[in-house]
Amino acid sequence: MEQIIQDAVEYIRTLFEGNADGHGFDHSCRVWRNAMMIAETEPDCDPEITALAALLHDADDYKLFATENNANARKFLKEHGVPEETADRICEAVNSVSFSKNKGKRPGTAEGRVVQDADRLDALGAVGIARTFAFGGSHGRKPESSIEHFYEKLLLLKDMMNTGKGRELAEARHAYMEDFLREWEAEISAAEDR
Numbered sequence: 001m002e003q004i005i006q007d008a009v010e011y012i013r014t015l016f017e018g019n020a021d022g023h024g025f026d027h028s029c030r031v032w033r034n035a036m037m038i039a040e041t042e043p044d045c046d047p048e049i050t051a052l053a054a055l056l057h058d059a060d061d062y063k064l065f066a067t068e069n070n071a072n073a074r075k076f077l078k079e080h081g082v083p084e085e086t087a088d089r090i091c092e093a094v095n096s097v098s099f100s101k102n103k104g105k106r107p108g109t110a111e112g113r114v115v116q117d118a119d120r121l122d123a124l125g126a127v128g129i130a131r132t133f134a135f136g137g138s139h140g141r142k143p144e145s146s147i148e149h150f151y152e153k154l155l156l157l158k159d160m161m162n163t164g165k166g167r168e169l170a171e172a173r174h175a176y177m178e179d180f181l182r183e184w185e186a187e188i189s190a191a192e193d194r
């Protein structure tokens, strides 16, 4: 593996260390792996920019860090001699990933579209189910109210994917979540019928 990618993994390991549930680091590594898998099918996508944008995509997340202008990501890139122009491209991709911050606009670069798909994939499937209840629990929500998040957001993601590969992977994870929700409803209503 390229040295800078390895260093980025170590950088975010340290960055997310204080984060009790550890999801920042594990999530970012999965987004990186997903992004590399999708990038193989996207010829316009620069693999190094994609990898660094994926690894650093939550390094300045406002929920965890009070940084401005991608300060955490830029600090790492500068220390590793990444030219400013390349750092700008990486940060542009990172900043286009968040759906709410961009009012639903599709990322303007191939790397941004790939990392956004990779981030969304990690909200789906078995990992997505686990993350939903972990997030809800840590915000004091009962499992019964976290279920709403599937209908409000997670089940909508499959039709919002940017790439063909992303959509294909999302569809399998979507089907798995639908199975889970069917089983959930069946168990809940069986308990209510008593």
Ligand code: ADP
Pocket (backbone or CB within 6 Å): 027, 058, 061, 063, 119, 122, 123, 128, 131, 132, 133, 135, 136, 146, 149, 154
């Ligand atoms: P990311 O780490 O990709 O930026 P978020 O911070 O938006 O994602 O969310 C982290 C995880 O928590 C995701 O799996 C998401 O689906 C879940 N989540 C977000 N909002 C809620 C909610 N209101 N209830 C339950 N889970 C949620």
Ligand code: NI
Pocket (backbone or CB within 6 Å): 027, 031, 057, 058, 119
């Ligand atoms: Ni993320």
